[in-house]
Structures are given as C-alpha cells and as structure tokens.
Amino acid sequence: MMSFSEIRKFLIKMQSDEELKKQVTTSSTADDVALIGQRLGYDFSGDDLLRFNGQKVDKVTVRKVDHPGEYH
Numbered sequence: 001m002m003s004f005s006e007i008r009k010f011l012i013k014m015q016s017d018e019e020l021k022k023q024v025t026t027s028s029t030a031d032d033v034a035l036i037g038q039r040l041g042y043d044f045s046g047d048d049l050l051r052f053n054g055q056k057v058d059k060v061t062v063r064k065v066d067h068p069g070e071y072h
Helices: 001-016 018-025 030-039 046-051
Strands: none
Touching: 001 018, 001 030, 001 046, 018 030, 030 046
C-alpha cells in the first residue's frame, strides 16, 4: 500500500530528526501525527497510521495507545 511506504519514509526521517521525533512523541492522536507528516510532504492519514500498528521500521515500532476516556 502506497501510504505504508510513506509512513516508513516518515519514520526513517523521524529517527534522524530530534525535533520531529519530539513533535511525534508528544502528539496525542494518529491524526495529529499524520498532520505533522503531511506538512512535511508525506501522504498518509491517521487511519493509515492506525492500520500500520505493530509494524517496525528500523528502531521504531508503531503502537496504538488507548487513552482512558477517549471515544471514537
């Protein structure tokens, strides 16, 4: 899937960019992370990121975090 290759490229960039890593790790939702990626020219959505859950790219593993009291 095209968006998964975009997520992989984004995660690889994130590993070498401390400021980007900080933005991503302090984001509260997959949609927030997708917006950061989109601003940098990567084409994926929050839903794409959630479907990528459990995938590992180099040293980064995408994990969905369930926050208590969060409703979808």
